[in-house]
Amino acid sequence: MKVDWTTFWPRIVESTGETVLMVIATLIFGSILGISIGLLLYVTRKGNILEKQWVFQTLNILINIIRPIPFIIFLVALSPITRAVVGSTIGTWAAIFPMTIAASFGIARIVENNLVGIDPGVVEAAKAMGASPFQIIFTVLIPEALGPLILGLTFVTISLIDFSAMAGTVGGGGLGHVAMTYGYQRFDGSVMLVTVVILIVLVQVAQWLGNTLSRKVMRR
């Protein structure tokens, strides 16, 4: 049974909205969490401003445990916690929770990698000028790494579009859900095509935004 496109468009628009909501909400929560973990990872590293080996090692191992788990499995494995936190395992917000957790560990690694690239001399200079660790984080580390950080977050955003499609298959809604139920299970090629085109457009827009922003910050 093919869909009736005269009545199906509102459904597509609604699903696109769900996908965009999932991605943006995850990006916001995941960035808050991920940037915090990434910063913590960096500052507690050996020789850095708040060196604490046990904190660093714990986070490091935790990230290495979470990150290799395929997202679709992570999603299912996390469902008891998702139910406890969100109250349900179905719906957009139930998808946002596991997406946020998975994304924040990825973001943490990206943040850490970009911070490691900062010239330690610059941090030393700030220290010599009397900056506190807190001031170093917010006035040196983040501004100095901002350009590559934006590119890293752009990369994450695109993975999130992918994640949201997966979340859609297990009741998260969004374009992934539409593509699976109408396009895949009912063999409707036109739905598949439309959703794929929309996803491609979303990716293009995200990448363009990220490039433009980072170029502005890095002045090149």
Add this chain to the structure above:
Amino acid sequence: MIEFKQAVKTFRLGKREVTAVNDVSLSVAQGEIFGIIGFSGAGKSTLLRLVNMLERPTTGSIQVQGVDLATLSQKDLRKLRRRIGMIFQNFNLFSSRTVAGNVAYPLKLAGGAKKEVTARVAELLEFVGLSDKANDYPEQLSGGQKQRVGIARALATSPDILICDEATSALDPDTTADILRLLKKVNKELGITILLITHEMHVIQEICDRVAVMEDGEVIESGSVFDTFTNPQHPTTKRFIQSVQQDRPSNALLKEWRAKGGKKLYRVIFKGEVASDPVLSRLTQEFGVNFNIVYGSIRELQEKFFGNLLVSFDGDEHSVNLLIAALKETVEIEEVAVHEG
């Protein structure tokens, strides 16, 4: 102003323990430019970082303006750091901030009001001659300009002390001269005490009042630049001095001189006022001996004359010996050995 008392700093490098600074006692007086020279790995960079506690001493103490740094809380230490400006070999400017933004940074840390910060930044950029670059980013500047920004930034909070970590080592000779002039101006016009480290003897020669020579974590020689240059004690010090003033011709040339029947060579050293007295001419006439200047130079060092000449004497042996004895009363004189091989 700055006092190191038996300062020791050791690092763990894997299983090895490395002593970067070994029992250093030094004092830097208010208003002077004090230079620490040493080859790389001598421990001078670590020693410098003890002054603002970027490194903490393992044992011993460091006092700045009479305060033992070990007694300060983190908060007080940060306050103290605002009174000690620091500049670096690689400038360490914030690439995310403009020239003005870099200079404003320490003022913002200190909680300055926006209007005052802007005025102070303009004043500092004027002082280092970069007023027209205020809105440029560091990557648009040359090395010398970057170091000027570094200096302006270090001076922003009106420190009493400026510490310089190989501040000219990444610069070409002309730019080095510019930066050294600027540092001298900082010292003279603002009365800021400067402690610098370098591996270049000409930096010491050009701007320092006193010098300490470091090797393997220890200070092997220290004193006024004039005394150290004119009367170095330690072989390492002599090597540094030879790097800026070749005080003898090559051994090959000396051997050739000897082979051609050249007379014995003597090194005659004139310091300060002695240089204005025609002592060589007067005494050689008195003893009836001719002299021949073979090699050497008379230069200015710390605003004093310093002559270092190789001469040979032509006359009978007895008169020459008497002449040398007489010369010894006013100048330093010694025979120059020709190394075999």
